[in-house]
Amino acid sequence: xxxxxxxxxxxxxLADAALRIIHNSGLEQATVRNxxxxxxxxxxxxRHYFSTQAELFAFCMNLFLARIEQRVEGFQPExxxxxxxxRLLLQLIPLDEERIMESEVxxxxxxxxLIYPELSKLNDRMQEEVYKVSMFVITTLVEQKAxxxxxxxxxxxxKLYALIDGLAMHQLMQPGxxxxxxxxxxxxxxxxxxxxxx
Numbered sequence: 001x002x003x004x005x006x007x008x009x010x011x012x013x014l015a016d017a018a019l020r021i022i023h024n025s026g027l028e029q030a031t032v033r034n035x036x037x038x039x040x041x042x043x044x045x046x047r048h049y050f051s052t053q054a055e056l057f058a059f060c061m062n063l064f065l066a067r068i069e070q071r072v073e074g075f076q077p078e079x080x081x082x083x084x085x086x087r088l089l090l091q092l093i094p095l096d097e098e099r100i101m102e103s104e105v106x107x108x109x110x111x112x113x114l115i116y117p118e119l120s121k122l123n124d125r126m127q128e129e130v131y132k133v134s135m136f137v138i139t140t141l142v143e144q145k146a147x148x149x150x151x152x153x154x155x156x157x158x159k160l161y162a163l164i165d166g167l168a169m170h171q172l173m174q175p176g177x178x179x180x181x182x183x184x185x186x187x188x189x190x191x192x193x194x195x196x197x198x
Contacts, residue, residue, distance in 0.1 A: 011049045014039050015060045022060075023101045027108040030056075054116040061109055061122040064102050068092070068129055081144055082195070085137045086187050092130055092164050094171050095180055103172050127165075134161040141194055148196045156194060163190060 017039035021030050032053065036046045050056040071091045077084040094103040106126065113119045135157040141147040167183060178186075 007049065010041070011059060012063070014041065014046060014049055014056065015063055018056055018060055019063075019101070019105055022105045022108055027112065054118055057109060057112060057116065058119060058122060060105070061119065061126070064106055065122070065126060065129065067102065068126075072129070072133055081141070081146055082188065082191050085140065085191055086184060088133065089137060089160075089164055089187055090184065092133060093168050093183065095183070100172070100175070103168060107172060130164055131157070131161045134164060137191075138194070141191070146195045148194065151194060160190070
């Protein structure tokens, strides 16, 4: 009897191999041949799971989105509103090995959006996720009556989104320039500016 193959597991195996190659050697090295070799599968088998390189890239990007969504959805508040909101925002900044790798690969994928327009929707989804977290933080501060009464929710969500996006890029392009403590301090001070805590 032929062995039953878990196709989703094999696709994930290939995507993980692609991510390792991209992280270690750059996006240009993520060729069908190199990914097949890294994953231990034949080139023919790989083409069975992903018919084009864009399809493989899309699968990898979806893996990233799922990881980010899981981190955000699994976030557990601990009771101090400002500290909780800061910890949630830190989930979107590359501060540990996993998030650094994700960010490096994600920015590599962004360069491919111009070549593969079909990836642009996934890129938009990623940016929308960061914006949604920013909006959640602002609306939570308002709902908990911690925000200044005159706060413009839409404007502040955009500003926070830009800050998070900028800090993530900054950490990626100049790792170590800002310590984790300094970065947390910047986020905390920004949140304090939005609040009316007496």
